[in-house]
Amino acid sequence: MLEMKLTLERLEKEDKQIKVAVVGIGKMGRSLVDRIFSMKGMEVSLIVNRHVEKAKNALIYLGIKEKDIVEVRSVEELKEANFTGKFAITDDFSLAVKSDFIDAVVEATGNPQYGAQVAYNSIINKKHIIMLNVECDSVVGPSLYKLAKENGVVYTGAAGDEPAAIVELVEFAMGLGFDVVSCGKGKNNPKDIHATNESVSDLAQEKKICNKSLTSFVDATNTMIELNAVGNAIGFKPDVFACHGIESDLKDLPNKLRLKTEGGLLNSYGTLDYVHGIAPGVYIIVKGKTKEELDTLKYLGMGDGPNYILYRPFHLCSLETPVSIYKAVIKNEASIAPMAGQVCDTVTHAKKDMKAGDLLEGIGSNNVYGSLTSHEDCIDRDLLPIALITSKTRLKVDVKKDDLITYDMVELDVDQIITKLRLDQDSKNV
DSSP, rough: OOOHHHHHHHHHHHHEEEEEEEOOOHHHHHHHHHHTTTTTEEEEEEOSSSSSHHHHHHHHHTTHHHGGGEEESSSHHHHHHHHOOOEEESOOOOHHHHTOOOOOOOOOOOHHHHHHHHHHHHHHTTTTEEEHHHHHHHHHHHHHHOOOOOOOOEEEEESSSSSHHHHHHHHHHHTTEEEEEEEEEEESSSOTOOOOOOHHHHHHHHHOOOHHHHHHHTTSHHHHHHHHHHHHHHHEESSSOOOOOOOOOOTTHHHHHHHHGGTBBBBBSSSEEEEETTTTOOOEEEEEEEEHHHHHHHHTTSSOOOOOEEEEOOGGGGGGHHHHHHHHHHHHOOOOOTTTTTTTEEEEESSBOOOTTBOOOOOOTSSEEEEEEEEEHHHHHHHHHHGOOOTTTTESSOOOTOOBBBBBEEEEOOSSSSHHHHHHHTTTOO
């Protein structure tokens, strides 16, 4: 990180700042913009939001004077705004991907369909793309990652999000030769798979986030999707459908996450899970091998083994995203990427009884929730990944509460880039 600081300071002195476009100015996007404002060697050259007034209000909230904010409608207007020191905003993401001076695009909307459009167009226009949109990454990340490699740019998840924080620990342990046998995250909210926008309303107001986002956290869809991204990065899968989701503290967790034959609850190693009682942190479980290794870990107060926990007690979400921007632009590296292919899928359940013709509405809605499974299981049972649901996805049949929804039960929105990418990805076994 000292290298990053020194490099960015040099870029600032040389007036060669990394130029960033941020797409989506909700809580994550806004806090990222604020973080970049406080840094040297990196600057926000454009903010994109489908409701452009929200972008202006976000900048004013961050202390920018209204007279210094300009709405741009063309690449030429964007260049002029940057040349004159204005803060450019727009509702047209194509300006970000077509502008020759933009180095990297951060997709921070959390909308998988829109995110796929932004990512795809960024890549084919030779822009590095940083995904603060794990929802999109979980379902078509392998296709976008492959496309980015073909176009000589970086496709990456965002540092600070829990998937990248987990992979950071995995890279540390594997780099030292440890056997990583399980990994996962703490879950912040008590799980309620039938949570609705109405049932979380008071808590959403308290946390100052939208009801839909909080619903996806409480019903565990977001948790499943985050673990999905980790699985696609390192090849791990849930030990059981939808994970165990146990209660534990840090001391007991290494013992619980052993094989059943060792007195634990796991059927196999190489697994993903979430744990109530250790939020907001992330963890990995490593297994000691040699006598000396076990003796040293015990000496260091890590426990009796043979399983040990490595734990990171925080993740700073979008406040850490500049790390991924820096790594992509300067080092040509990803913080996390789906290098293992489509290893896992987050598939769709009905949250209530529904009728043929009803819209499913997707992640964070009152109609569906997601569960993590292996990609093989998803394909074998023809299960519908929840991130493929768009505003036009309708049921063709009646379904009961908690039913798993399959492809043949729905009318897919086949015109969406995300749908085309996923169907092509499955046909090629990516």
